[in-house]
Amino acid sequence: NAGVTQTPKFQVLKTGQSMTLQCAQDMNHEYMSWYRQDPGMGLRLIHYSVGAGITDQGEVPNGYNVSRSTTEDFPLRLLSAAPSQTSVYFCASSTGTSGRSYNEQFFGPGTRLTVL
Amino acid sequence: GENVEQHPSTLSVQEGDSAVIKCTYSDSASNYFPWYKQELGKRPQLIIDIRSNVGEKKDQRIAVTLNKTAKHFSLHITETQPEDSAVYFCAAGYNDYKLSFGAGTTVTVRA
Numbered sequence: 001n002a003g004v005t006q007t008p009k010f011q012v013l014k015t016g017q018s019m020t021l022q023c024a025q026d027m028n029h030e031y032m033s034w035y036r037q038d039p040g041m042g043l044r045l046i047h048y049s050v051g052a053g054i055t056d057q058g059e060v061p062n063g064y065n066v067s068r069s070t071t072e073d074f075p076l077r078l079l080s081a082a083p084s085q086t087s088v089y090f091c092a093s094s095t096g097t098s099g100r101s102y103n104e105q106f107f108g109p110g111t112r113l114t115v116l
Numbered sequence: 117g118e119n120v121e122q123h124p125s126t127l128s129v130q131e132g133d134s135a136v137i138k139c140t141y142s143d144s145a146s147n148y149f150p151w152y153k154q155e156l157g158k159r160p161q162l163i164i165d166i167r168s169n170v171g172e173k174k175d176q177r178i179a180v181t182l183n184k185t186a187k188h189f190s191l192h193i194t195e196t197q198p199e200d201s202a203v204y205f206c207a208a209g210y211n212d213y214k215l216s217f218g219a220g221t222t223v224t225v226r227a
Contacts, residue, residue, distance in 0.1 A: 033214070042122075042205055042217035043160070058214065059117060090159065105150070105215070107159040 002026050004108035006091050012114045013081040021076040021111050023091030031094045032074040033058070033105070034066065036087040043090065049074055081115045088112050118143040120208050122218025130226050135193040137221045139206035142187065146208040149182060149189045150215070154203045163204075164191070196225045 007022045025032065030051050035043040045058030049068040063085060065077040074093075078085060091108040119142040129135045141149075147168035152160035166173045166180045166189065173180050177196075182189040189208075193200055203222050209215040 035217075040125075040219055042120075042219045043207075043215075044217070045214060048214055059216070104162045104165070107161070109159050 004091055004093050004106050006089075006108035006111050008111060009109065010112050012116065013078075014116050015082060017081050019078055019081065021078075021089055021091075021113070023074045023076065023108060024072050025074075025091075025093040025106070025108075026072065027093065027095070027106070028071060029093035029095045029106075030071070031105075032068065033092045034064070034074070034076045035090045035092065036060065036085075037090060037110075038087050046076065046089075078113075083115045086113060086115045118146055118208055118216035120206060120216045120218045122206050122221060124221060125219065126222045126224070128224045128226060129196050131196055131198060133196055135191075135196055135200070135223055135225075137191045137204055137206065137223075138188060139190070139208070139218050140186075140188045141208040141216075143208070143210075144184075144187065145210050148209050148211065148215075149180070150207050151178075151180060151191050152205045152207065152217075154205065154220075156202075160205060193223075196223075198225050198227055201225045 004025045033048040034046040037043050044060045047066040049055045055066050089111045092105040094103045094105045122139045150165035153163045154160040164180050166182050177194045179192045203220045205220050206218040207215040
């Protein structure tokens with residue numbers, strides 16, 4: 001049971017390049033989320049999904065796209081990278097077991113992205 | 117949307133003393149309040165959480181209190197140890213997958 005995994009661990013992009021940050025979980029969790037972490041600002045929600053085929057925007061969605069074609073995977077796409085997207089990105093998942101509204105969010109190890 | 121403020125931003129305590137971190141939130145609909153610990157270079161990990169129908173919860177040396185009327189909640193760490201040194205984040209939300217986080221508190225425990 002690997003939990004939540006993210007690839008790559010580190011990435012350097014040039015302004016205008018596109019890329020996809022991968023996130024996968026093997027816990028059969030319904031809920032998945034993407035956060036970015038910047039110094040002094042905590043974690044900010046980018047996009048989230050409550051199940052396969054369902055996604056919604058969080059607090060800071062601009063410049064990012066997501067899709068959820070399977071329960072396990074929730075990739076985050078940067079369409080045209082900008083220096084303001086330099087950050088550490090965390091993917092998280094939690095179970096949506098019926099009848100339980102609140103469950104622990106498990107975080108992945110993070111991807112450190114630098115945009116030059 | 118929800119706005120969570122966290123204080124202090126840094127906290128230095130002597131080993132064995134207590135540490136207290138306070139958070140306030142803005143959305144009265146929020147009813148889930150977790151606390152995460154993040155060690156340097158690591159992922160955030162849940163250390164304790166509280167639901168809105170509970171005023172206090174304790175787990176060994178860690179306790180959380182919630183005042184829904186005043187919209188604030190606090191983390192208390194007693195008998196601090198060097199391994200408690202980390203960044204602590206509070207969060208608030210209506211559910212567990214759509215959380216708003218505080219800016220974090222860097223706790224340093226001095227030996």
